[in-house]
Amino acid sequence: MDALRPYIAAFNSRFLLMMQYRAAALAGFFTQCWFGAVHVMVLAAFYLGAPEAAAASPITLSQAVTYTWLAQGLLAVMPWNGDPEVAAGVRTGSISYDRLRPVDAYALWYVRAAGWMTARLVPRVALMILAAGIALPLIGQGQWAWQPPSSLSAALLFALSETLAIALACAIVMLINIIVVATLNARGINILMQPIVIIFTGNLLPLALYPDVVRVALFLQPFAGTLDIPNRIYFGNLTGQMAWAGIGLQIFWTVLFIVLGRFWLGRVMSRLEVQGG
Amino acid sequence: MPQILVQDLAKTYRVAERDPGMLGAVRGLVRRRWRTVEALKDVSFSLERGELLGFIGPNGAGKSTTIKILSGILRPDGGRVEIEGLVPYADRIKHVARIGVVFGQRTQLWWDLPVIDGFDLLRDIYRVDPQRYKATRDELVAMLRLEKLLDQPVRQLSLGQRMRAEIAAALLHEPSILFLDEPTIGLDAPSKLAVREFVKKLNQERGVTVLLTTHDMHDIEALAQRVIVIGHGQVLADSPFETLRANVLAERRLFVDFAGDAPALDLPGAEVRNRDGRSLELAFDPRVTSAPALIAAITARHAVEDIHVEQPAIEEVIAKFYDLHGANEA
Incomplete structure (x- = not known):
């Protein structure tokens, strides 16, 4: 237990610190309600406007609506950008102090990123469930609501897959962090990540709705594991072997990125230059 | 070890x-x-x-x-x-x-x-x-x-x-x-x-x-x-x-306020660094001449109101040391 103490403490401290920012969570929630509503309306226009194509669609309108609310509620799990604390540390030079801690450098940053991510996730997902899962049906708009999981087994598999989504997203955030340290600049890589993440996670459009020719490739690429795979498990679009295949992919990408990140961080740190002072 | x-x-x-x-x-x-x-x-x-x-x-x-x-x-x-x-x-x-x-x-x-x-x-x-x-x-x-x-x-x-x-x-x-x-x-x-x-x-x-x-x-x-x-x-x-201080700069400073205008002085081992109305600042090397000898020589010939000796500030010691080694910031 003592071996894990530093990492648990670093996670908790980051989590508790981030939970203080209630205004940011509230602002994020309202933005996500807005985007969610827009997405739902666009999907409704497509599905209702072309009933034949909609009938052939691999996911139903109601599933696509649930997908949208999941995507908005789980927005914090998207690896949009590196950990701002690392970026600030690079700018101010305080990452020197991280090198002075008697802990594994990769693991320390990884758990901090996890604390940062989950602390933003919890309030937003709770508010989104209240709004889209409970309030919408209560005002008679149940058809546009966030539906419960398709079954108990889907719910359990989703819990596992969403945990893996967070692990994978943190591993991707770590790769971004390392690029930030190597280039001494967070803006470039963060801007580059935005469109990639929006498209390849399924946030813009559920990956199942893309043309058949690219669907397999979209399923196999790493960003699917941060949103699309757990979502499809949630509403029963991926079941049985396909669900386990998705979970297997999530594990594969997570392990690969962690191994890659550890190796790369070691190299970047050995070339680290801390100037001035 | x-x-x-x-x-x-x-x-x-x-x-x-x-x-x-x-x-x-x-x-x-x-x-x-x-x-x-x-x-x-x-x-x-x-x-x-x-x-x-x-x-x-x-x-x-x-x-x-x-x-x-x-x-x-x-x-x-x-x-x-x-x-x-x-x-x-x-x-x-x-x-x-x-x-x-x-x-x-x-x-x-x-x-x-x-x-x-x-x-x-x-x-x-x-x-x-x-x-x-x-x-x-x-x-x-x-x-x-x-x-x-x-x-x-x-x-x-x-x-x-x-x-x-x-x-x-x-x-x-x-x-x-x-x-x-x-x-x-x-x-x-x-x-x-x-x-x-x-x-x-x-x-x-x-x-x-x-x-x-x-x-x-x-x-x-x-x-x-x-x-x-x-x-x-x-x-x-x-x-x-x-040791550093002694080696690099043994120099002392003597500050003298005269009763009238500061006179022209020619004392062995001492050198006028600053002159301002009735005040003089002298630099001397204590290995060549001592402070009491210098003060005696001055007070014997001139009316003096105030006198004190200072060691140079440490900053000066170091600045001089950097100069000596050409180590000032490039």
Whole structure:
């Protein structure tokens, strides 16, 4: 237990610190309600406007609506950008102090990123469930609501897959962090990540709705594991072997990125230059 | 076996250069020019357990680079470092558990966290036994007078308060060596005194080895038994501070206020440095002529209202030393 103490403490401290920012969570929630509503309306226009194509669609309108609310509620799990604390540390030079801690450098940053991510996730997902899962049906708009999981087994598999989504997203955030340290600049890589993440996670459009020719490739690429795979498990679009295949992919990408990140961080740190002072 | 052994340390940086202005920026996109800066050329010294060493030198001399290598943050390009039998950059995790480091220009405490939460987090990161941590923390809090600051977020502290908290933070895991990189920078006089007093106590009573860099010569005078002067990445001198002072500048100053206008004086071994109405400032070398002899010679011939002797300020000693070695900032 003592071996894990530093990492648990670093996670908790980051989590508790981030939970203080209630205004940011509230602002994020309202933005996500807005985007969610827009997405739902666009999907409704497509599905209702072309009933034949909609009938052939691999996911139903109601599933696509649930997908949208999941995507908005789980927005914090998207690896949009590196950990701002690392970026600030690079700018101010305080990452020197991280090198002075008697802990594994990769693991320390990884758990901090996890604390940062989950602390933003919890309030937003709770508010989104209240709004889209409970309030919408209560005002008679149940058809546009966030539906419960398709079954108990889907719910359990989703819990596992969403945990893996967070692990994978943190591993991707770590790769971004390392690029930030190597280039001494967070803006470039963060801007580059935005469109990639929006498209390849399924946030813009559920990956199942893309043309058949690219669907397999979209399923196999790493960003699917941060949103699309757990979502499809949630509403029963991926079941049985396909669900386990998705979970297997999530594990594969997570392990690969962690191994890659550890190796790369070691190299970047050995070339680290801390100037001035 | 010394506690800290440094041999032939060398470190170079590569700095991207570009011509000024828009055109230079565009050219820099296509072809980047690199300039190599030799931060350290050939630095060697050793330190015994319990010593208090002051590191001085102009900006860019290599002081901070040396500290960063000794603390395991940077990897040198050449030479060897061994601290308590470990190579800092190779055995980083083991090494850093035994040292404490304070960078005066950076903060290791968490800006938005109360001081005490930051301390608790460090306790877990260094895996300090909770009982032992409590005793160490309470002692540091008392010595550095932090009682009233503990539940304040770090961002609300004054620089002096923050520096005291930073020093406590660096010692919670009871390191045997403390590196202080410009710990008094920007502090007011009482805060500087508090820091000096604490460091001295820590060194004398706990036997903690201290390696300190500073631009404040009063820090050195108050603290360091031994001084290393570094310039252009090389050790220029390594000696007790008094030896340094005696060797480099034995000169004394004699300030005389006359009853009337200051006269023209021609005294062997003394030289007029400044003349202002009825006042004169004379420089003399006590190895050539003594202060009493000089004063006797002046008062014998002129009516004098006031007279006093000064040692040159330590800053001057050092500035002169840098000049002598051509070590001023490039």
